[in-house]
Amino acid sequence: MTGAVIAQPSMAARLTGARVGRRRTVVDRSMRTIAMGAAFLCALPLAAVLFFVAANGLSALSLDLITKPPRALGIGGGAANAVVGTLQMVPLAALIAVPVGVLGAVYIAEFANSRSARVIRFCADVLVGMPSILIGVFVFTFLVLPFKQFNGFAGSVALAVIMIPVVMRTTEESLHLVPNSLREASLALGVPAWRTVLSVVLRTGLPGILTGSMLAIARAMGETAPLLFTALGSRVVNVGDFGRPMDSLPLFIYVNARQPVDALNQQAWGAAFLLLLIVLIINVAVRARSWGRRIG
Amino acid sequence: MTSATVTAAARFGRAASRVPDVVFRSGSGVLAWVAVGILGLLAALLVANSGQALAKFGISFLTGTTWDPIAGIYGALPFIIGTIASSFIAIVLATPIGLLTAIFLAELAPRRVAIPLTFTIELLAAIPSVVFGLWGVFVLGPFLSRTVEAWVVDTLGWIPIFAGPPFGVGLFTAGVILTLMILPTIVAISRDMITAVPDSQREAMLALGATRWEMITNAVLPYARSGIIGAVILGLGRALGETMAVTMVIGNRPQIPQSIFDSSQTIASQIATTFNEASIGLQTSALISLGLVLLVITMTLNVIARLLVWRVAGPQGTS
């Protein structure tokens, strides 16, 4: 790796000669242009998705969409079952995942010896890359089969399993940025380690922890696969009964995207608009903050 | 990413010895080990429940080409090929575009361009899979079948892997959607890897009179190479395990595809579409075995990728 520069002895030789020089300039210019083209090409899909979701979704957006459950034969009705389900399952998932993720990260960053920290960090990284459908199978086995009911609680846990490693890793990174002098100062004042962590380290790392948690929430909100075998989906507005099936916006989109009725496809676009709106607002808000810091 | 040089070795190792500290420390330790526990349980679950199918078919489970619930014959090859082929298309498309983008963002673009562009690409990663799927079914699929697919089939259709007819559903559409889904990963990590290259590398090259592009290809990329490969592998891992968007556009056809425009089926998609109804016993066990195959593939790739990225950026690097 370090030999990269040394490995170019011919370069000096190549740098002579005007004709060669012109060719080199052309290559340089054109490759830079191509790189720029690629970068703007990358931005295109976001615009395309946003455009079509907005174009199709806005016309489907109505009060009925968020206040009425699905009706028989796709006549009227809305996605209230999905909105209500998402608004329950995702917060419960966050309630489980954020404490586990944050305190787990505290352990890795502050207490663990380097070997166990490495093992935990590695497993968290593998979990981040875990196909979410397998998490659905996992939670189905432990929280659906024993309780003899597809249920919203299992859906929340499945989402939490997806969130935990994300929260853990982002929190850990932000804890590493907390200067050690703060810890030492606190300890020197006789504050016990646990209070130092809670009131000094976590407080200082709070912006990063919030960022990671909000991004994890946004990700969980859009997950479909882990809910297929756990929350199952429901056509009923289920308020508060986590022991029964629940719907969610992604499940609603998945089911209604395949319906043979235009009105239901429209509702899928409407739900996609709502989902994308929430997810993007969270992302923009959180990232704009950190971008602001990076620029400033 | 910045080098957080503090090793994770127990900052409060000695200080945390009083009872509340010990309680706090072990409490948080238990929660940290939850991640390990989940992974272990998940792996154990897959291994235990795949037993029936693997005992019956042995290694021929991996090479079997038939998935026939009536005859009770289950072979994983169509799904393995579908998974690898769709991800391969994505990697072929996303690697050059992603790498060029990362180069542009890290080395060429002025800040006022780079920052909003980076932001836009990060937002692409935030789009839920199912929304990509919806868009793929109603917009991208029909568009591709009329344009790219129709053109390729007309001009290159005599080559079997480009044979039509173009339906807008299948490996290619799935591959294009996966491309969009893994681009942000490849761009973000490659950019970090390029940024991590020390300036001395660049300065040495420029001092020799190299152009910007020569500096990039001769000094920056070789230095960041293993990290960039890691980024691509992480993208690959994501593509292999992606479920919903693929399920909605790949055609759910459990046969070995002959052309990139054929319908196909991935492992994750087969589990998603049939796990809730697969007969208890052999069929479910065969599905779990598919899950195990997927777990092994994605875990292996993740391990390789992490090691490569860590070589460049250190273990606290990109997550």
Added chain:
Amino acid sequence: MTNRASRLASLAFGAIVVIAGCTSPGATTGPTTGGQASGPPASGGMSQPQVPSGNVTLSGAGATFPALLYQVWIEKFGEAHSNVTVDYQAIGSGGGIKAITQQTVDFGASDAAMKDEEIAALPAGTKILHVPTALGAVVVIFNLAGADGSAIKKLNLDGDTIAGVFLGKITTWNDPAIAALNADVASNLPATPIKVIHRSDGSGTTNAFTTYLATVSSEWKDSVGAGKEVNWPTGDGAPGNDGVSGGVKTADGRIGYVELQYAVVSGLSSAAVKNANGKFVAGSSAGVTAAAEGAVDAFPDDFRAAPIINGPGDDTYPIAAYTYLLLYQDQTDATKGQALTAFLHWALTDGQSEEKAIGYAPLPAPIQQKALEELHRITTGGSPIWPM
């Protein structure tokens, strides 16, 4: 265990309500709160089972074939009994059988009767009742623009041709086999490639359709066979009747098979299929009724009827099937058991009149009678919920 879990979950939810500050009326209550209605059932014959007075929610899952009918039933029944909520998820017949076997639902639904080995897979001591609720036709839907650009809305198909298409032997719409059956539109049949859409999940609709194909084509019988989930020689998979009709609808040249009502709601054309008497018959409620009437005597004592294929009669539609609700004979939750029995009784009596209008066929009177008698066998704690 379930109760404790849901109470725990409700507690957890309570915390969220406080945190999120959202206001929610207690629209649903846990399964236990309807307890006041779950006393011992009154002895002596009741003319019809009583609907419990507390709030009850029944969770069911299964077949997509009757889902459009069940959605209507659930709405109508809910209008009369607002305290009973029936939550039916259409996930496919295979899913319905699996869910009732793993006991993850209050009731299942399937339009393929459970096979012996599926009954054998039930947990020890569990008995499942098959209650037929309706019949439906499996129709062949297509989405086809003619050579002149106008949509082709009528096609005649016979068993050999349908089998040829689904075997992947007939690959374009202007194939001579199709043209021969459709002299009137033969010149307008385009060279468009045929794209088959079939089910990706375990399905009673597939069971009926492949049973038909195995009956009319020995090649199909030998190379593919009949069942809820088969190894398709060609085509793409889609989940549910909704997915198949949705898939066929998205692009020109596609063909699939669904319950009649899915063709109606999707606005897709379906083929007239040649029946046992050599007549081409479009799928209809009347055509299914004719098939069912002809097969009443063959209805088995254990209720597990095979699809009715190629029944006799000029007007008989050749691919029809019963659809069933699957219930635990012994209901562990008395209130739910009462609600389920009452719902089924309503479906088998008042509900039957809804069927014709939405593309299903009511049960023939003798079968309806048998089904109602079957409800007397539902018990809770060993005693019948609706005694004779």
